[in-house]
Amino acid sequence: MYIIMVYDAKPKRGVKLLKFLRQHITWVQNSVFEGEITESSFEKIKTRIKEIINKEEDSVIYYTFDSGNYKARGVLGVEKNDLDTFI
């Protein structure tokens, strides 16, 4: 499956999320990540995120797709991280 994930967290937890998520999916911009992962990795990632965040204050949104199921992706302005792994 393919995932897009965006977090909005207080700085201390934001840093933790950044470090953790970079180990699993590709950082694309600011607090945005995307990448191909397995269903089981996704479950583990969600579990870990719930441990990191304060669920009253932080927010992590994700969108999942069957691989290759989005129509287009584009960037206006700076491409902050070129995605070699992009589908």
Added chain:
Amino acid sequence: MYIIMVYDAKPKRGVKLLKFLRQHITWVQNSVFEGEITESSFEKIKTRIKEIINKEEDSVIYYTFDSGNYKARGVLGVEKNDLDTFI
């Protein structure tokens, strides 16, 4: 078509993007928007974004879908804006 859009811009231009994008698609979190728009609105939005941003410093990423084409969407933590218009 359905669109997810995320910006990363210096504060002054970020505020402009926020104000502009809220008129066209739904704000969901921090600098994240999503919504159903027409192809022609999308073209107009891209044109206006290019006028607002500094293309050396800011970044706007978008993903487009045929409507209803993503598998799942979820939020961990706070749902900052409930989406009545969510497909």
